[in-house]
Amino acid sequence: xxxxxxxxTEIWNGDFRKISLEALSAGRxxxxxxxxxxxxxxxxxxxxxxxxxxxxHGADTVLVAENPGLASFRPCEFENLVTAVxxxxxxxxxxxxxxxxxxxxxxxxxxRTKAGLAPECTGLFIEAGRLVATRPMYGGKVIATxxxxxxxxxxxxxPNVFEIKEAAGEGKIETLAVDLGEANVTLLxxxxxxxxxxxxxxxxxxxxxxxxxxxxxFTVIExxxxxxxxxxxxSRNAVDLGWRPQSDQVGQTGKVVSPKLYIACGISGAMxxxxxxxxxxxxxxxxxxxxxxxxxxxxxCIVEDLFEVxxxxxxxxxxx
Amino acid sequence: MDIIVLMKQVPxxxxxxxxxxxxxxxxxxxxxxxxNPYDEFALEEALLIKEAREDVTVTVISVGxxxxxxxxxxxxxxxxxxxxxxxxxxxxxAFAATDAHTTAAILSKVxxxxxxxxxxxxxxxxxxDNYQVPAFVARMRDIPMINMVTRQEIQGNExxxxxAVDGGIATVKAALPALITANKGMNEPRxxxxxxxxxxxxxxxxxxxxxxxxxxxxDLVPKVKIRSLAYxxxxxxxxxxxxxxxxxxxxxxxxxxxxxxxxx
Ligand SMILES: Cc1cc2nc3c(=O)[nH]c(=O)nc-3n(C[C@H](O)[C@H](O)[C@H](O)COP(=O)(O)OP(=O)(O)OC[C@H]3O[C@@H](n4cnc5c(N)ncnc54)[C@H](O)[C@@H]3O)c2cc1C
Numbered sequence: 001x002x003x004x005x006x007x008x009t010e011i012w013n014g015d016f017r018k019i020s021l022e023a024l025s026a027g028r029x030x031x032x033x034x035x036x037x038x039x040x041x042x043x044x045x046x047x048x049x050x051x052x053x054x055x056x057h058g059a060d061t062v063l064v065a066e067n068p069g070l071a072s073f074r075p076c077e078f079e080n081l082v083t084a085v086x087x088x089x090x091x092x093x094x095x096x097x098x099x100x101x102x103x104x105x106x107x108x109x110x111x112r113t114k115a116g117l118a119p120e121c122t123g124l125f126i127e128a129g130r131l132v133a134t135r136p137m138y139g140g141k142v143i144a145t146x147x148x149x150x151x152x153x154x155x156x157x158x159p160n161v162f163e164i165k166e167a168a169g170e171g172k173i174e175t176l177a178v179d180l181g182e183a184n185v186t187l188l189x190x191x192x193x194x195x196x197x198x199x200x201x202x203x204x205x206x207x208x209x210x211x212x213x214x215x216x217x218f219t220v221i222e223x224x225x226x227x228x229x230x231x232x233x234x235s236r237n238a239v240d241l242g243w244r245p246q247s248d249q250v251g252q253t254g255k256v257v258s259p260k261l262y263i264a265c266g267i268s269g270a271m272x273x274x275x276x277x278x279x280x281x282x283x284x285x286x287x288x289x290x291x292x293x294x295x296x297x298x299x300x301c302i303v304e305d306l307f308e309v310x311x312x313x314x315x316x317x318x319x320x
Numbered sequence: 321m322d323i324i325v326l327m328k329q330v331p332x333x334x335x336x337x338x339x340x341x342x343x344x345x346x347x348x349x350x351x352x353x354x355x356n357p358y359d360e361f362a363l364e365e366a367l368l369i370k371e372a373r374e375d376v377t378v379t380v381i382s383v384g385x386x387x388x389x390x391x392x393x394x395x396x397x398x399x400x401x402x403x404x405x406x407x408x409x410x411x412x413x414a415f416a417a418t419d420a421h422t423t424a425a426i427l428s429k430v431x432x433x434x435x436x437x438x439x440x441x442x443x444x445x446x447x448x449d450n451y452q453v454p455a456f457v458a459r460m461r462d463i464p465m466i467n468m469v470t471r472q473e474i475q476g477n478e479x480x481x482x483x484a485v486d487g488g489i490a491t492v493k494a495a496l497p498a499l500i501t502a503n504k505g506m507n508e509p510r511x512x513x514x515x516x517x518x519x520x521x522x523x524x525x526x527x528x529x530x531x532x533x534x535x536x537x538x539d540l541v542p543k544v545k546i547r548s549l550a551y552x553x554x555x556x557x558x559x560x561x562x563x564x565x566x567x568x569x570x571x572x573x574x575x576x577x578x579x580x581x582x583x584x
Contacts, residue, residue, distance in 0.1 A: 012486065073485065075467065100486050104467050107420075107455035116421070116543030120449050136552065137448050138346070141337045145547045184464035185494045188480070192488040199486065205584075228584070246470075246505045247484070252333055252446050253357055253504040261583045271334045275446070278552070282581045284573065285558075298558040300576060304566050312570035317584070 002036035002129065003092030004061075008082060009054070010101055011044040018202050019097030021057050022162040026124055027095050028058030028169070033126045036092065038169055039063060041085055043078060045071040048175070055171020057164065062171060067178040072190060073101045079108035080181030086113055091152065093131050095124075098156040099201065106156045117154040118146050120256075122161045122279070131155070139252055139275030158279070159201045160258040198231040200248065204260045205230025208250055208277075209238055212266015212287065212306055216243040220310045221265060227317045233257065233277075235267045251276035265306040269294025286310065321373070321474075321496075323366045324434065325380045325400065326427060326441035326454065328356045329391040333446065339549045346549070355391050358442025360509035361502035365472065366440050367399045368507060377401045379434065383426050385409040389525060396520035397512030404430060404526045406533065422540035424456030429533050431461060436497055438479065443468050443501035454501045464494035468503040 007027045009020035024040060031038040040059040042051050044066065051062040063085065069077055082105060086094060096106040098120045110117035122143070123134035131153045137144050148154070200206065205228035209221040218232060225232045234244035236251055250257055252272040262280035266287065267273060274297050277283070285298035286306050295301040302309055331337060332352040340347045355363070363380070370376040379402040380395045382388050392403045406426050431439075439461075441454040458465035470489070471482040480493045484503050512520075530536065561576065563569035577584045 075465075100468075100484070103451045104455070107452045108459065108465075110420075110452065111424075111456045111459035114421070114543075116419070117452060118544050119451050132547070135449075137549070138331060138337050139333055139446060140552060142339060142346070142549045143552050144549050147545045147547050149541075149543045149545065185466060185492050187490060187492050189491040190485070190488065191490075192485070197487070246503075247487075249504070256449075261577065261581075275333060282577070282583045283555075284577075295558050297555065299555065299581065300561050300573060301558045302561045302569050302573060304569055308566035309570055312567045313573060316570045316574045 002034040003090060004037045004039050005031050005034075005093045005095070006086070006089065006091035007038070007040045007059070008094065008096045008102070008105065009040050009042050010097055010099060011042070011047055011050070012199075013196065015050065016053075017097060017099065018164070019099055019102070019157070019159045021164045022159065023095045023097055023157055024054060024057040024059060025165045025167065026157060026162040027093075028165070028167045030093065030124060030126055030131065031058070031060075034129060037061065039089070039091065041065065041082065043070045043081060048173075051173055052171060055169045056166055058167035058169040059171055060169045062173050063176050064173060065176045065178045067180060069180045070178070074183065074187060075104050075108060076183035076185055077180040078105050079112065081178065082109045083112045084179065084181075085176070086152065094152060094154045096154070096156040098158050102156050106154060110154050113152060114150075115152040115154045116148040116150050117156070118148050119156045121155045121157045124155065124157070136279065139271065140278040158256070158258055160204070161279070200231045200233055200250070200255050201257055203231035203257070206233045206250070206257055206259045206261070206280075207263045207265065208233035208235065208267060209244070209265050210235035210267030211237040211241070213238060213243065214266075218243065220307060220314075224263065224310050224314045224317075227314045228261070230259070230261075235273050264294050264298070265310055267294055268292055269297060321376055321437040322435045323369060323376060323378045324431070324436045324439045325359070325362050325366050325378060325395070326439065326457070327359045327363065327380045327382045327391065327395060328442070328445050328447075329353050329382065329384050329388050330356045330445055330447040339551065343548045343550070344546050353387055353390065355394060356442050356445050356447070358444060358446070358502055358504070361504065361506045362440040362442050363395055363398055363400065364507045364509040365502055367510070369438075369474065370399070379404065381427060381430055381434070382406070383408055383423055392525055393517055393520045394512060396523045397516035398510055402526065403523075404434065404528065406430060406528055406530065408530065419542040419544040420450045420452035420456055421543050424453050424460060425540060426530070426533070426535065427453070427457050428460040429535055430528075431457070438474070438496060439463075439499040441499065441501050443503055454499055458499040461497075461499070464498045466492055466494060466498065466500045469500045470503050470505045472500060
């Protein structure tokens with residue numbers, strides 16, 4: 001029997017992130033291909049009651065690590081814990097979500113276990129019993145197929161790329177003895193302001209505004225995002241002008257997003273912006289300039305003043 | 321105090337890329353190169369610390385082939401004091417064959433005999449999006465790492481940083497020596513004048529081959545290997561959404577998104 005597949009899940013605002021279920025579904029698929037058992041690791045404070053739900057997405061075993069010190073992401077402590085679990089369980093494949101947390105954690109754990117890590121993967125398959133991954137590089141301009149050497153193959157996967165599927169696993173719960181180990185970074189203060197907002201990288205619908213919005217009044221953009229049940233994004237210009245927080249920025253020096261629908265309003269379509277959104281399923285661009293570059297990357301192009309057409313789209317949606 | 325900046329040269333984002341005939345690397349001949357944008361934040365931050373204190377030396381370390389000299393010249397023109405270039409030209413026929421493990425092993429080896437109190441790097445390279453080299457270097461040196469920093473303050477032999485975390489900001493501290501990675505928002509990188517770049521030609525680069533730092537290509541075993549590169553599937557030509565006025569275009573878009581694209 002193949003070595004087990006370990007999914008490192010992530011809790012946010014009291015529940016699993018969507019990416020964790022995406023990773024479980026991807027893991028279930030690989031487990032079925034290789035005959036491996038699928039294990040999910042859950043870390044946090046008061047998370048035991050959540051653990052069972054993972055069986056519905058295919059987990060054969062759920063490892064639960066509970067400790068007040070895991071209430072929010074502390075890189076050193078999480079890394080100590082995950083490294084210990086990997087050293088003990090010796091999984092063949094480990095899957096992380098390529099979130100803010102997952103990126104840092106996977107890199108730290110790969111360093112500590114000297115494992116090969118292919119980050120930001122958008123495709124996973126098994127060939128001759130080993131995992132092979134595909135991942136965008138150079139701002140999405142090429143897709144690489146990569147081999148990961150060594151006993152333990154690690155990957156992180158891009159949010160919103162892998163489908164969540166219900167699947168039955170045994171759902172055996174195992175409680176871990178938690179040793180947080182040593183930390184060389186100390187938390188002084190944490191200010192979380194946006195816990196209840198839809199995280200940009202997880203949103204199915206994103207409406208982004210650029211310099212064309214003209215001011216920090218993003219009401220038209222926000223209204224459309226709300227009507228779609230999505231999130232608001234921004235170009236770098238909109239962020240640099242102080243209209244939106246840095247956390248809203250999409251692109252090379254911002255976030256990489258892959259929603260079902262991306263609507264770019266008043267954004268010119270510079271390569272640095274495209275690098276962050278080109279993997280969206282469907283792209284709509286609204287721009288007054290018929291020659292705007294953004295139209296080259298869009299499925300639907302609307303040449304129009306955004307202040308005219310965006311409220312009309314919102315109204316049309318609200319009509320149902 | 322000694323500040324090290326880890327700098328990488330990456331293909332210029334605006335330049336198109338071409339896949340080589342062997343399909344496992346980029347055609348590099350006509351490619352335009354630039355300093356990794358996040359490393360510009362790292363360079364700027366090091367220079368801001370230098371300007372605010374009396375005792376700072378900024379050294380940039382870069383691993384890469386001959387062309388990296390160009391990026392180093394820009395770093396000199398910005399104001400760094402020293403540059404160490406580990407020339408890995410030997411790898412040229414296998415571009416990007418070095419992965420995060422090997423790059424970090426090279427950098428860490430250089431740090432064996434380069435003094436440092438603070439290491440600053442970008443939080444990711446925008447070419448391979450690996451997010452690993454700084455983490456690996458910090459673990460190899462066994463020093464604290466603070467990721468995605470937007471503000472730092474050195475107090476005695478500690479560094480206090482604001483870092484971007486999900487949904488907000490965390491303030492953390494660590495003892496020096498430490499490694500921090502720069503996020504956008506940390507500063508506005510300066511643009512060196514062309515003249516300064518020309519002048520920087522004369523500045524000395526400490527160029528070393530792998531053997532000079534006691535490593536052989538055989539010591540560097542990449543763990544993630546590119547098998548092949550391909551272009552992403554092309555998006556069909558965008559459809560112009562027609563209508564006599566904004567309201568009609570809106571109506572037509574909703575129809576298309578519902579009936580054709582099936583996304584709402
Ligand atoms: C190192 C580096 C990193 C970068 N990283 C990023 C990044 O992460 N993300 C990013 O977005 N950019 C990034 N950029 C910046 C990028 O190059 C562009 O400058 C930026 O994306 C442009 O923003 P914009 O489209 O909002 O503004 P502009 O280029 O000014 O475009 C505004 C657009 O709005 C249109 N417009 C104006 N009024 C209206 C209206 N009423 N209705 C409809 N359309 C209207 C105009 O026709 C124009 O096309 C980066 C640049 C560099 C050098």
